[in-house]
Amino acid sequence: MLTNYTIGIDYGTQSGRAVLVSLQDGKEVSDHVTPYRHGVMDTELPHSGKKLGHEWALQHPNDYLEVITKSVPAVIRQSGVDPTDIIGIGIDFTACTMLPVDQQFQPLCLKEDFKDHPHSWVKLWKHHAAQNEANKINEIAEAREESFLPRYGGKISSEWMIAKIWQILNEAPEIYEEADQFVEATDWVISQLTGNLLRNSCTAGYKAIWHKQDGYPGSDFFKELDPRLENLVETKLRGEVVSLGTKAGILTKEMAELTGLPEGIAVAVGNVDAHAAVPAVGVVEPGKMVMAMGTSICHMVLGKEEKSAEGMCGVVEDGIIPGYYGYEAGQSAVGDIFEWFVEEGVPAYVKEEANRRGLNIHQYLEEKASLYRPGETGLLALDWWNGNRSVLVDTELGGLFLGMTLQTKPEEMYRALLEATAFGTRMIVDTFKQNGVEVNELYACGGLPQKNRLLMQIYSDVTNLPIKIADSKHTPAVGAAMFAAVAAGEEAGGYSSILNAADKMARIRDEIIRPMKENVVIYDKIYQEYKRLHDYFGRGENDVMKKLRLLRSGTLE
Numbered sequence: 001m002l003t004n005y006t007i008g009i010d011y012g013t014q015s016g017r018a019v020l021v022s023l024q025d026g027k028e029v030s031d032h033v034t035p036y037r038h039g040v041m042d043t044e045l046p047h048s049g050k051k052l053g054h055e056w057a058l059q060h061p062n063d064y065l066e067v068i069t070k071s072v073p074a075v076i077r078q079s080g081v082d083p084t085d086i087i088g089i090g091i092d093f094t095a096c097t098m099l100p101v102d103q104q105f106q107p108l109c110l111k112e113d114f115k116d117h118p119h120s121w122v123k124l125w126k127h128h129a130a131q132n133e134a135n136k137i138n139e140i141a142e143a144r145e146e147s148f149l150p151r152y153g154g155k156i157s158s159e160w161m162i163a164k165i166w167q168i169l170n171e172a173p174e175i176y177e178e179a180d181q182f183v184e185a186t187d188w189v190i191s192q193l194t195g196n197l198l199r200n201s202c203t204a205g206y207k208a209i210w211h212k213q214d215g216y217p218g219s220d221f222f223k224e225l226d227p228r229l230e231n232l233v234e235t236k237l238r239g240e241v242v243s244l245g246t247k248a249g250i251l252t253k254e255m256a257e258l259t260g261l262p263e264g265i266a267v268a269v270g271n272v273d274a275h276a277a278v279p280a281v282g283v284v285e286p287g288k289m290v291m292a293m294g295t296s297i298c299h300m301v302l303g304k305e306e307k308s309a310e311g312m313c314g315v316v317e318d319g320i321i322p323g324y325y326g327y328e329a330g331q332s333a334v335g336d337i338f339e340w341f342v343e344e345g346v347p348a349y350v351k352e353e354a355n356r357r358g359l360n361i362h363q364y365l366e367e368k369a370s371l372y373r374p375g376e377t378g379l380l381a382l383d384w385w386n387g388n389r390s391v392l393v394d395t396e397l398g399g400l401f402l403g404m405t406l407q408t409k410p411e412e413m414y415r416a417l418l419e420a421t422a423f424g425t426r427m428i429v430d431t432f433k434q435n436g437v438e439v440n441e442l443y444a445c446g447g448l449p450q451k452n453r454l455l456m457q458i459y460s461d462v463t464n465l466p467i468k469i470a471d472s473k474h475t476p477a478v479g480a481a482m483f484a485a486v487a488a489g490e491e492a493g494g495y496s497s498i499l500n501a502a503d504k505m506a507r508i509r510d511e512i513i514r515p516m517k518e519n520v521v522i523y524d525k526i527y528q529e530y531k532r533l534h535d536y537f538g539r540g541e542n543d544v545m546k547k548l549r550l551l552r553s554g555t556l557e
């Protein structure tokens with residue numbers, strides 16, 4: 001056991017990161033990042049340059065394979081570890097990131113006949129163009145009093161599998177017809193490593209309305225959505241759904257040659273990025289909320305009973321850790337909002353000054369924004385730059401700044417954006433608590449906790465909760481490596497369960513960020529105003545944000 005290692009790969013929004021992890025203590029021996037060559041394709045297709053509509057977000061499946069062929073050999077090389085000591089590999093992915101494939105699991109977008117068709121490509125989690133379909137799914141599910149709806153906080157999101165599939169059917173029936181199956185990218189990558197296509201219970205549960213006891217919604221529900229969808233589950237969503245930590249198969253000879261890994265090692269079934277992070281910070285019991293903080297935030301918490309909370313993304317039995325109900329909620333833009341501001345919203349003098357001081361713009365603005373006390377900017381923002389995932393589940397909402405004057409400074413606006421995202425998290429925490437899901441402390445992982453100290457203090461002050469930070473550069477990847485150790489099994493030198501793996505491998509920093517009393521009091525007052533604005537613009541009292549969208553698309557009647 002002591003000399004064994006596994007590899008975990010975290011497929012994020014902009015890059016894939018591999019880590020080689022020691023099974024003895026969870027230490028990341030080496031890591032390597034491969035940025036996606038095609039990034040997020042949200043304006044046009046490769047090859048043809050064909051324009052994409054508003055709210056589209058696609059990816060290139062070959063970028064995922066490039067992460068394997070570049071980052072895996074790199075981590076083996078850097079580590080100096082003997083490849084024969086590597087006993088398994090696992091991955092986690094953004095979700096629902098899905099694609100249509102043919103019978104040989106080949107993505108339709110890689111076939112000559114379909115490469116110029118936008119609907120043949122991978123739809124990234126943040127592809128929000130299936131909102132009409134999501135609205136209809138919700139309307140019909142509500143009218144039929146479908147029992148699955150409360151498990152998803154009352155609403156199915158346009159980010160998820162069924163809405164995305166239905167959009168394909170509506171806008172490109174020929175692609176729908178041609179697809180042998182629609183699969184999560186995480187399951188597709190595993191099929192490329194093993195030759196087996198298995199659906200993991202985590203993405204199926206959270207993103208495709210699958211339930212451990214009830215399975216998918218009935219064919220009568222799908223038929224009412226659209227008669228052409230009646231047999232979707234038995235046809236294009238068919239396949240075994242297996243639990244996390246299951247061995248999907250063994251690494252193929254071809255993949256072994258491409259990566260330098262031994263042929264035949266265990267490959268774990270796919271997982272979701274945020275969910276994989278939970279055991280990696282040692283959270284295997286209720287009351288501890290894990291925030292995977294990057295482009296977006298996913299909020300994960302475990303419970304002993306199945307409860308319903310408005311706007312949560314889902315509660316899935318065994319969805320994160322076996323034996324518990326796993327709850328997920330989220331904010332669909334966080335780091336992305338800060339990036340938007342840094343790229344689109346700061347004047348030249350800020351860039352020059354940051355440059356002169358050898359800081360990036362985030363660092364420069366964080367430093368300046370830290371000099372303010374809560375409330376001092378006089379600003380309040382709504383964090384809906386990419387819609388609202390929880391608790392409103394509405395991708396058609398937009399961002400808002402309030403209180404600007406001729407004296408407003410960029411650092412004040414940056415601080416207001418950091419605060420707005422913290423208020424969004426508080427809304428989620430409060431909603432869970434009000435519905436009987438315990439949240440007593442926060443655990444943070446992902447890129448943001450390491451990059452922005454002010455942000456973390458604001459989150460602690462706004463929620464009035466202590467925050468523990470992951471002691472790992474790529475926490476979800478470590479989680480994926482832990483599930484790989486479980487897939488390999490004790491007999492191969494791995495672990496018999498994810499609880500045992502977490503016990504030995506989870507790592508958090510010693511330092512805890514604690515709420516500062518004087519800040520908590522002021523933020524509590526500002527939060528009441530945030531809540532009022534949130535409800536006013538988000539719950540239908542003033543639909544101006546939606547009207548503006550309709551005006552933009554020329555469809556306001």
Ligand SMILES: Nc1ncnc2c1ncn2[C@@H]1O[C@H](COP(=O)(O)OP(=O)(O)O)[C@@H](O)[C@H]1O
Pocket residue numbers: 012013014015293294295296334335336337338339340362363366446447448451452
């Ligand atoms: N110093 C910073 N402060 C706040 N946000 C930052 C900072 N540096 C980068 N970001 C944001 O972090 C996000 C990337 O987060 P990361 O966790 O690395 O990636 P991913 O979400 O793809 O997993 C980007 O949206 C970027 O704008």
Ligand SMILES: O=C(CO)[C@@H](O)[C@@H](O)COP(=O)(O)O
Pocket residue numbers: 012013014093094095096125206272273274292293294295296297298328330
């Ligand atoms: O929605 C989920 C998980 O359910 C995430 O994959 C999605 O928010 C993307 O996460 P990142 O911000 O890229 O870490």
